[in-house]
Amino acid sequence: MILSRALRPQLGRRGDAAPRLSVGFLLLKRFTLSAFANFIDVLRLAADEGDRSRPIRCQWRVISADLSAVYSSCGIAIRPHELIGNLNRFDYIVVVGGLIDDQMQWIDEQLDGNLRQAAALGIPLVGLCTGSFILHRAGLMDGYRCCVSWFHDSDFLRRFDGLKPVSNQIFVVDRDRLTCSGGASTAHLAAFLVERHLGKAPAAKSLRIMMFDEAAAAESPQPAICLDVPVRDQIVKKALLLMQQHLDVPLSIEQIAAHMQINKRRIERRFRLALKMSPLEAYTQIRLEHARHLLAETGKPVAAIAAESGYCDSSHLGRLFQRRYGVTPREFRSGRQALMK
Incomplete structure (x- = not known):
């Protein structure tokens, strides 16, 4: 790569006494x-x-x-x-x-x-x-x-x-x-x-x-994972980030693997080792966490939240949401509103 004038290390361009x-x-x-x-x-x-x-x-x-x-x-x-x-x-x-x-x-x-x-x-x-x-x-x-x-x-x-x-x-x-x-x-x-x-x-x-352990490379993934467990595996982090960037139109695991240019089975193995769950289970958890956040922090209709979270309708979201959290989306929102009064 050819470096521009500033990307080359400075060797006294302004004189020895000047900042480099x-x-x-x-x-x-x-x-x-x-x-x-x-x-x-x-x-x-x-x-x-x-x-x-x-x-x-x-x-x-x-x-x-x-x-x-x-x-x-x-x-x-x-x-x-x-x-x-x-x-x-x-x-x-x-x-x-x-x-x-x-x-x-x-x-x-x-x-x-x-x-x-x-x-x-x-x-x-x-x-x-x-x-x-x-x-x-x-x-x-x-x-x-x-x-x-x-x-x-x-x-x-x-x-x-x-x-x-x-x-x-x-x-x-x-x-x-x-x-x-x-x-x-x-x-x-x-x-x-x-x-x-x-x-x-x-x-x-x-x-x-500044209390940073070490310098992070440019390719380090952005820390935007909506999971309750720490993730250190870089492949898993990048896959999770792709999931979070595609909530309304979810990618298939095959598409994620193709985007990352690695084998699907390798991703699945890394998820099992790092998170004790499959990529699909992690994706579902991220989408449901996103829906729960929207229910708590916005006044958007449940149907709109379902669409933003990648579900075809509010019924589909409702079934999965209740299975995970024990209440329907509307019950969750009503409970939050009651606590705010």
Whole structure:
């Protein structure tokens, strides 16, 4: 793979006294604070000895068009360091997304123009959380693989018809576009960049201080399993993730095996060893847990919940739901509502 200027380890490009890794952050309206904080803390801890936080080996700046405070989705405000200015001073431009509806309704032509300028200058672009949606909106992801959280997979497909997101791993590096599913996985993407530019030891040190056992590879599956037991088998994790991404139109086990390019019998054996159940039993459990969540947290009709959970009608859902939980969907919802009064 040919690396762009920033994906190559830096050897004093700005002079020996300059940081070897410089990152500019663009925070979108109602961005996700954890995605931003995890990423920037890896840079902070790698930049100096111990945790003294001096920007010696790494430098990070929050940039914007007008220096107005940007509010995160939890209400915490971040005030930018400086105006956008000359983007060539950065090795990467990182776009931190957040609440998807706000972001897609809030069109900022100046922001999109800045991103296109960075791309024209050959500066790699990083999309954290729903930041990848903004990169797509700006027309900067055509022909690139793009990592999207399993939680936003359907939103992505609905808004970007014809594009295929990658939602079964924590981040994707495709030439000069780096995208990440958000949350804790942003720390692992930041560690990937630190290792590229500063070496493995600073990256490992940052993660250890942040209480991560070790760096996770890009291909690590997103932790989105609706089961009450811990799962360590990577094949089982990826199969479960595929199941969770296809609830309304369930895949057959043969289709899951084909997607993963492994033998169906191998999947079945791994499920028996890891979960003491078949893939089909696990799939049923995930779909019923999803239905139970919708019954508890939404006012959707039972028929609509049945359809979203991959059942042909409410009667089919009702039989399986009662067999597992001892009550019908309507009885479950009524009981929840009585407790809330």
